[in-house]
Amino acid sequence: MNGVRVGKRVIGADSPVTVGWDNLPKVEGGPFKRMFFTYFQPAVLLALVLFWMYAPDSIAKASTAIGIGIGFKVLLYILEWVNPRYKSWSLTWKELVVDLFYVAIAYTLIRYLGKNFGSDVWAEHILKSFDTEKFTWFTSMPLLVQAFLITLFADICYYWMHRGMHNWYPLWLSHSVHHYITQLNINKGQIGNPTEIFLIGLGIGGFFDFLPRAALLAGSLGMSISIYQHANIRFNTPRWWLFLFNTTEHHSVHHSLDYEASRSNYCNTYIFLDRIFGTCVDGEAELLGMEGGRRMSIPEQMTYTFTEGYKSSKAFLQRRLHPAAVPAE
């Protein structure tokens, strides 16, 4: 397999990756279906932006956002069933149980940890001694600009955290478990070692609680853009959307079995960050995972970070303490 040169890298040398937009499969079916799956993503984004900008305070609350989030996920489940991107990523009963187990862990144990030991605690302490007067320049900007800047700042933090996970071994130990997923669907973003789910949850969200409407709008921007990255739905994604935002297409490349392809598309929301930092690969991949697509069991997912960390540390110490015992290569 020769692969395709993208900048200084060769993509697809280990496993097939479609590079570029022109070769991507299109939505098949009648004109309504094609139109629906072409404009669905922009329409949802527009609808949510309008809702959070103009809805009265009586309904523009966090509980409404949670309700919309759950309803939207149910809708995406239906779309995965109606128009899957790949049959080989189809949801099975076992995959659903495993996925929802991780979702449940995230909503209960990890959320509890985050609330009591994570960034929410730091945010609460910082906000107590925070002079909001000094942020008048920010709060005087249009609501949509505030929300965009919040998501942009959050995504820059996410980008570097994620890129760090792929380049610094201790963080990779935590993140690698997520890369053993062999198919994408709407809940796959939650699959991983709990240490990673905690780390990736360390964000800046809590720092913007003093701007409730902007924070909710930012949350809906994130949801209506980044939620698709793990979805098994075939869209005719518009080119301008592909240029600006992270998509399933981009994220499937990131999860590809191909090593070089997996070291691309690190952002969560704005793919133009990857374009700016030189890590964007436009394309799509069907074959995903690590070690030839080996599927990890839940016990291994839970322990891999620690067992591999122990093995690596032991080997490192042996090399340092008994260098002569290590055979020369």
Add this chain to the structure above:
Amino acid sequence: MNLPFIDTIWTVRGSLALIPPRTSAETFAALDDQFQADGTRTAIDGDTLTFRKKDPRAQDKMAIYRSGTLTVEQGQTTSRLVYAMNSGTLLFCFALPFFFVAVALLLKDAKTSGLVFAGIFAALYIAGRILEPWLIRKAFTKRLNGEAEAPDTAPVAARDPGAPLQQSAHHA
């Protein structure tokens, strides 16, 4: 270990008539594709096929099963396939509602979410316990009898899939 009734939580049992009657060799040959999957080991001893799976692929039709046995029983003019298979996933899903109820009771911040997920997993277990035996029976029927639905045979005595199987009186 024989745990009648309790092991119904994680064990799928069934039988189907082979139409037309087949020998065990013919039956296992027809099912061979079903077991040609990554992480699957099989052994055939007379009229019994034993399998064991480790980390099966997501799209493996038998991904929920960890191990099991399939036996071809021969009558005077008929034959039938009898199977008993263990599922770690069914057991895991069965245990999850208890786990998340415990989480709801122990963590004051997770009461609602813990109980909601406990309910979801209880519903998922019931759905899976009905769906997965139906799917595997459908898959076996399709491979052995074509599209024709095989009539269910007489109830099979509870059997521990891990225990040695009784040999059929009539070998092909």
